[in-house]
Amino acid sequence: DAGVIQSPRHEVTEMGQEVTLRCKPISGHDYLFWYRQTMMRGLELLIYFNNNVPIDDSGMPEDRFSAKMPNASFSTLKIQPSEPRDSAVYFCASSLFSDQETQYFGPGTRLLVL
Amino acid sequence: SQQGEEDPQALSIQEGENATMNCSYKTSINNLQWYRQNSGRGLVHLILIRSNEREKHSGRLRVTLDTSKKSSSLLITASRAADTASYFCATDYYNQGGKLIFGQGTELSVKP
Numbered sequence: 001d002a003g004v005i006q007s008p009r010h011e012v013t014e015m016g017q018e019v020t021l022r023c024k025p026i027s028g029h030d031y032l033f034w035y036r037q038t039m040m041r042g043l044e045l046l047i048y049f050n051n052n053v054p055i056d057d058s059g060m061p062e063d064r065f066s067a068k069m070p071n072a073s074f075s076t077l078k079i080q081p082s083e084p085r086d087s088a089v090y091f092c093a094s095s096l097f098s099d100q101e102t103q104y105f106g107p108g109t110r111l112l113v114l
Numbered sequence: 115s116q117q118g119e120e121d122p123q124a125l126s127i128q129e130g131e132n133a134t135m136n137c138s139y140k141t142s143i144n145n146l147q148w149y150r151q152n153s154g155r156g157l158v159h160l161i162l163i164r165s166n167e168r169e170k171h172s173g174r175l176r177v178t179l180d181t182s183k184k185s186s187s188l189l190i191t192a193s194r195a196a197d198t199a200s201y202f203c204a205t206d207y208y209n210q211g212g213k214l215i216f217g218q219g220t221e222l223s224v225k226p
Contacts, residue, residue: 004156033213043157043202043216056213091156101145101206103214105156 004106006092012112018080021109024073025094033103034067034077035091043091049075082113118205120217128225133190135220137203138183144206146179146186147214151200160188160201195226 005024013019025032033048047057052069060067064083069075079086089110093103118139127133139146145164149157163170163179163186170177176189190197200221204214 031212042218045213045215048213093157101147101162101212102159103157105149105158107156 004092004094004104006090006106006109008109009107010110010112012114013082014114015083016081017113018078019082019086019111019113021077021079021090021092021111023075023077023092023106025075025092026096026104027073029094029096029104031095031103032069032075033093033095034075035093036088037091037108038088046077082111084113087111087113118203118215118217120201120203120220122220123218124221124223126223126225127193129193129195131193131224133193133197133222133224135188135201135203135222136185137187137217138185139203139205139215140184140207142208143181144208144212146177146206147204148175148177148186148188149202149204149216151202151219153199157202190222193222193224195224198222198224 007022031050034046035043036046037043046059047067048055049069065079067077089108091105091108093105095103118137120137143165145162147162148160150160151157161172161175161177163177174191179186200219202219203217
């Protein structure tokens with residue numbers, strides 16, 4: 001298996017622009033998680049899905065952030081409009097229901113908002 | 115916040131030495147996990163210890179859990195330069211629906 005796939009790996013955009021981050025979880029995994037990592041705040045859980053349904057979005061910082069999972073093999077995290085304070089590394093992770101404690105992380109998307 | 119604390123924040127040792135990292139957490143847990151992150155990469159799961167376990171081994175890794183003190187430690191024996199990375203503990207709390215709360219991490223540097 002190729003592991004969790006994220007795209008793009010790097011994104012540089014200007015303040016006010018829309019940013020869409022993409023994630024393909026490991027095939028067969030039931031859970032999908034979106035995290036944000038910064039030096040100041042560490043690794044924060046933004047939202048997670050179970051069987052494509054959002055379970056907990058309490059970590060989503062504000063209405064500018066939205067996430068979708070239209071099917072079991074694809075999820076997006078959208079920021080609209082983006083702000084410089086959104087600059088961070090965004091990770092997607094997935095896990096298997098029977099082993100839901102172990103999460104498998106993607107390589108991350110490094111986002112810079114100018 | 116239920117984010118646990120890790121110490122030390124940074125640790126520098128020579129190859130062959132042992133490295134010990136500690137993690138404290140806030141309330142009752144289902145399990146505690148340790149992850150490694152190499153620079154510029156995603157996190158990799160190392161080991162999981164459940165609340166009813168006290169010690170677990172995996173290769174050169176040894177994890178202990180003391181639920182009375184709400185703390186865990188990760189020991190890496192006979193360290194190698196390739197162990198250089200950041201190490202994070204992650205707690206699965208009873209009331210968090212299975213999501214993990216990550217600590218701030220310990221940055222380990224192993225010098226050859």
